[in-house]
Amino acid sequence: MRVPRYWTVKQALLGLVDAGTPGTALPTERELAERFATSRTTVRQAIAELVTEGRLDRTQGSGTYIAEPLLVEVQQLTSFTDDLGPERVANRILDVRTEPADAETAGRLGLAAGHPVQVVERVRLVDGVPLALETARLAGDLPGLAAELEARGSLYATLREAYGRGVDRVQDAVQSRLADPREAELLAVDTGHPVLLVRRLSHTADDRPVEWTRSVYRGDRFTFVAHARTV
Known part of the structure; x- marks a missing residue:
């Protein structure tokens, strides 16, 4: 099997990354091309994949650096804050509003089309780095939602503690795609950066749908973890 030249260079660069420390600058593309006896185009392709x-x-006009490790694992039945701890997680709330449910939202939440739903749109940050853009649509009357969410940070804790709606089970659908311009800006990545789109439907213990959420996660920082048990 023929191995592309850039792949060989990429593996060599990974050796430099593993042996180095975060924040250390890599040699220039010209220096790396000379070291590996290849073209700068090949080096650039290998670097681009490792950035992704x-x-x-990569900092424009400055250089390429070993990245800080920030690989986040998110479980299914816990919230972002529960998984990682409130000291690491922050939320940039973009909007909390009421809007009529579109056909998809109404179907997922068991509502009539046009029925009012609460919408929470926010950027989730871990250690100060934007990781996910999340838009949650919530069934039922949730008075004072913005203030309750601001006080707790965790949406699941807010639903449980302020409104008595604990999440008992969830269904996630995950697919890969590329970031559009708005997503890229909010997640501090380039347009077209690989992301994971996660659509989640949550139910309470008495099987009432409570949450229909669309989350866009940075593909270079997110690991989705699911647990199953054989019967």
């Missing part, structure tokens, strides 16, 4: 995978950071 979160192993390198």
Whole structure:
């Protein structure tokens, strides 16, 4: 099997990353091309993949650096804050509003089309780095939602503690796609950066749908973890 030249260079660069420390600058593309006896185009392709995978950071006009490790694992039945701890997680709330449910939202939440739903749109940050853009649509009357969410940070804790709606089970659908311009700006990545789109439907213990959420996660920083048990 023929191995592309850029792949060989990429593996060599990974060796430099593993042996180095975060924040260390890599040699220039010209120096790397000379070291590996290849073209700068080949080096650039290898670096681009490692940037996409979160192993390198590239700063325009400055250089390429070994990235800080920030790989986040998110479970299914817990919230972002529960998974990582409130000391690491922050939320930039973009909007909390009421709007009529569109056909998809109404179907998922068991409502009539046009029925009012609460919408929470926010950017989730871990250690100060934007990781996910989340838009949650919530069934039922949730008075004072913005203030309750601001006080707690965690949406699931807010639903449980302020409104008595604990999440008992969820269904996630995950697919890969590329970031559009708005997503890229909010997540501090380039347009076209790989992301994971996660659509989640949550139910309470008495099987009432409570949450229909669309989340866009940075593909270089996110690991989705699911647990199953054989019967």
